[in-house]
Amino acid sequence: QSALTQPASVSGSPGQSITISCSATSSDFGVNNHVSWYQQHPGKAPKLMIYDVDYRPSGVSSRFSGSKSGNTASLTISGLQAEDEADYYCNSYTTSNTYVFGTGTKVTVL
Amino acid sequence: EVQLVESGGDLVEPGGSLRLSCAASGFTFSSFWFHWVRQVPGKGLVWISRISPDERTISYADSVKGRFTISRDNAKNTLYLQMNSLRAEDTAVYYCARDLFAYHDYWGQGTLVTVSP
Numbered sequence: 001q002s003a004l005t006q007p008a009s010v011s012g013s014p015g016q017s018i019t020i021s022c023s024a025t026s027s028d029f030g031v032n033n034h035v036s037w038y039q040q041h042p043g044k045a046p047k048l049m050i051y052d053v054d055y056r057p058s059g060v061s062s063r064f065s066g067s068k069s070g071n072t073a074s075l076t077i078s079g080l081q082a083e084d085e086a087d088y089y090c091n092s093y094t095t096s097n098t099y100v101f102g103t104g105t106k107v108t109v110l
Numbered sequence: 111e112v113q114l115v116e117s118g119g120d121l122v123e124p125g126g127s128l129r130l131s132c133a134a135s136g137f138t139f140s141s142f143w144f145h146w147v148r149q150v151p152g153k154g155l156v157w158i159s160r161i162s163p164d165e166r167t168i169s170y171a172d173s174v175k176g177r178f179t180i181s182r183d184n185a186k187n188t189l190y191l192q193m194n195s196l197r198a199e200d201t202a203v204y205y206c207a208r209d210l211f212a213y214h215d216y217w218g219q220g221t222l223v224t225v226s227p
Contacts, residue, residue: 003154034212038155045205045220046147046155051213089155093212097169099145099157 004090004102011108012080020105022073022090034093035073037066041086049088050075077107085109112136112216114206119221126196126225132189132206132218140184143209146191148202149220156202159191160209174200196225 005023012018022035033053038046048057050066053073063078073092077084090102118130132144146158159170159180168180179192189206201224207214 003156036213038214040155045217046207046214047217048213048215051215052211057215091155091157091213097167098171099160099212101147101155101157104154 002100004092004100006088006090006102006105008103009106009108011110012077013110014080014082016080017076017078018080018107020075020077020088020090020107022075022092022102024071024092032093032095033068035066035068036091037064037073037075038089038091039084039086040089046089080109082109112208114208114216114218116204116206116218116221119204119223121224121226122196123227124197124225127192127194128196128223130191130193130204130206130221130223132191134187134189134208137208139182139187144180144182144189145207145209145214146178146180146189147205147207147214147217148200149205150202158204161189193223196223198225201225 010018010020035053037050039049040046049060049064053068054066065076067074088105093099113135115133122128143162145160147155148158149155158174161168161180177195181190203220203222205220206218208216
């Protein structure tokens with residue numbers, strides 16, 4: 001049950017777009033679309049941002065989008081805003097009937 | 111309004127036991143799967159366990175299998191995590207989260223468990 005691999009940090013200026021990758025070392029990740037993304041501000045509980053690879057829950061800004069290709073999923077934040085500064089985690093349901101989170105990415109708005 | 115409120119976190123000695131609770135409100139508790147997720151302060155999220163509405167399907171991460179037990183009381187709208195043989199590396203904030211088709215749509219605020227002599 002190794003964690004999914006994410007870059008430790010990504011940064012961008014306000015208004016720019018950034019992309020966070022999430023990679024698996026096994027084929028488990030690549031055979032289903034149960035990939036989700038969570039935003040976590042310091043001291044707060046995680047918040048669901050994307051589910052099933054590219055669906056946004058009600059209330060989440062359209063600036064957030066998801067995609068997947070093979071064993072790599074991605075979260076893109078367009079029109080970066082100061083409030084987007086947070087930690088982001090991907091998550092996948094595995095064929096072992098367990099779940100695994102990514103290592104987490106700290107997004108900094110310059 | 112959906113609410114999940116964890117409780118039971120405490121300071122416990124290595125080898126000790128603790129039971130966490132997650133009280134749910136604002137939805138039909140008995141219809142949903144639930145998870146426990148933990149986070150060492152300053153570190154990443156780690157999935158721990160999942161339980162089906164009828165308790166017939168349960169899964170655990172290898173790191174807690176055989177030591178932790180997830181359960182629920184649908185009459186009390188409460189999720190539990192019984193933690194035995196606690197180790198220093200179990201020190202973390204523990205979150206409960208509701209499952210909706212393999213993603214976690216609502217989370218509690220977390221409860222801190224500290225394992226230390």
